Amino acid sequence: MAQSVLPRWRGFNLLEMFTTQSSGDFQEDDFRWISEWGFNFVRIPACYTLWIEGEDVYRLKEAMLEKVDRVVRLGEKYGIHVCLNFHRAPGFSVNPERKEPFNLWKDEEAVEAFLFHWTTFARRYQGIPSERLSFNLVNEPTRPDPAVMTREDHARVMRRAVAAIREVDAERLIILDGLSWGTEPLTDLVDLGVAQSCRAYAPMGISHYKASWVGGEDWPEPTWPGALQDGKPWDRTSLEAFYQPWIDLAERGVGVHCGEGGAYCYTPHHAFLAWFRDVLEILTASNIGYALWNFRGPFGVLDSERSDVAYEDWHGHALDRKLLTLLQSF
Numbered sequence: 001m002a003q004s005v006l007p008r009w010r011g012f013n014l015l016e017m018f019t020t021q022s023s024g025d026f027q028e029d030d031f032r033w034i035s036e037w038g039f040n041f042v043r044i045p046a047c048y049t050l051w052i053e054g055e056d057v058y059r060l061k062e063a064m065l066e067k068v069d070r071v072v073r074l075g076e077k078y079g080i081h082v083c084l085n086f087h088r089a090p091g092f093s094v095n096p097e098r099k100e101p102f103n104l105w106k107d108e109e110a111v112e113a114f115l116f117h118w119t120t121f122a123r124r125y126q127g128i129p130s131e132r133l134s135f136n137l138v139n140e141p142t143r144p145d146p147a148v149m150t151r152e153d154h155a156r157v158m159r160r161a162v163a164a165i166r167e168v169d170a171e172r173l174i175i176l177d178g179l180s181w182g183t184e185p186l187t188d189l190v191d192l193g194v195a196q197s198c199r200a201y202a203p204m205g206i207s208h209y210k211a212s213w214v215g216g217e218d219w220p221e222p223t224w225p226g227a228l229q230d231g232k233p234w235d236r237t238s239l240e241a242f243y244q245p246w247i248d249l250a251e252r253g254v255g256v257h258c259g260e261g262g263a264y265c266y267t268p269h270h271a272f273l274a275w276f277r278d279v280l281e282i283l284t285a286s287n288i289g290y291a292l293w294n295f296r297g298p299f300g301v302l303d304s305e306r307s308d309v310a311y312e313d314w315h316g317h318a319l320d321r322k323l324l325t326l327l328q329s330f
Contacts, residue, residue, distance in 0.1 A: 003256045003287045025067070039080070044071055084136065085135075092149075133173075176197065196249060197259035199259070205219055239278055246286075261293060
């Protein structure tokens with residue numbers, strides 16, 4: 001049974017609030033082009049420190065919050081669903097650029113800050129329908145580890161956050177990333193009635209070839225089929241097995257979406273396109289949508305700086321037409 005809770009959203013991650021140094025200055029042209037090209041979804045991975053004063057997690061910068069407001073308005077203007085995500089939440093991020101002063105999964109102080117920020121957005125956007133806006137609570141919680149975050153820690157924090165948001169806005173659509181960096185479904189939270197988000201980066205040998213942040217500089221040049229993960233070559237059958245738990249989750253009545261996926265600019269283009277076609281065929285067969293990481297940049301359809309692509313000029317940007325055409329066909 002195909003996923004039927006969520007629309008089959010198709011779109012991109014926009015990174016104007018991605019890091020502690022981000023400007024928050026989203027470009028309207030991005031929304032215009034995404035819509036004109038037939039897509040209907042953007043995910044906004046955001047860093048909470050952008051809208052706080054200094055280190056005070058309870059003092060908010062209205063000017064930066066207004067930039068989030070603008071994203072929501074642009075989504076409405078161009079018929080694009082906006083998914084607001086905390087890529088850096090109080091006490092947790094997979095991005096090592098900043099050391100958090102507390103641990104979201106262990107420290108009550110961090111949990112209280114997390115709830116404060118999400119309920120702030122819940123109040124701010126109360127009345128905006130979930131067809132237009134969803135909350136993706138925290139990006140890619142890691143693999144459970146007793147010292148950092150157990151499965152029980154994660155479930156406890158997510159349950160509290162969902163309850164706090166629903167106390168303000170009972171109708172808000174909430175999405176949780178899977179454990180182990182978005183790869184493992186949250187079967188213990190099915191009863192919450194929230195949607196869940198997977199990833200399209202497996203095998204890592206093709207998606208993160210030469211990516212320094214995961215140690216990919218010395219990995220062998222990937223082919224498809226044949227790219228490696230944990231030393232083992234993958235093929236279409238491996239991909240089908242990887243996504244089967246997510247398909248099983250959808251069959252239990254849980255909304256499933258693939259919130260991120262793609263390949264770094266050093267991956268040979270022909271291998272990337274062949275692999276990603278298989279990914280999209282598998283997801284689409286179960287009515288699971290996707291969001292490419294990213295729109296503009298080294299994983300994107302614009303300005304990716306791949307050395308093996310014949311780019312097309314698009315209003316001063318370098319457009320990867322082959323990748324765009326692939327995405328449009330799903």
